[in-house]
Amino acid sequence: MNLNSIKLLAISEQFNVYPDQTVTMDEFIDIMSKALADSRLSERDDFVELLVDLFFRCKKSTSRTLKFE
Numbered sequence: 001m002n003l004n005s006i007k008l009l010a011i012s013e014q015f016n017v018y019p020d021q022t023v024t025m026d027e028f029i030d031i032m033s034k035a036l037a038d039s040r041l042s043e044r045d046d047f048v049e050l051l052v053d054l055f056f057r058c059k060k061s062t063s064r065t066l067k068f069e
Helices: 005-016 025-035 045-057
Strands: 022-024 064-066
Touching: 005 025, 022 025, 025 045
Parallel strands: none
Antiparallel strands: 022 064
16 A cells, blocks of 8 residues: 555654654654554564654655655
């Protein structure tokens, strides 16, 4: 199952709950795990590792948080 616009909107709304709309890696993993719970990806043994990799690939700075833009 792909990330369609509805899922992306839901993820964006989850980011908005946090101060400054930024999340830590743990918060990102929680948000994405819930958003992708019904996907085949979530069944992989390395699912969390893939989310950690995605978190660091998305970051544009050296901060410890990520903002959905």
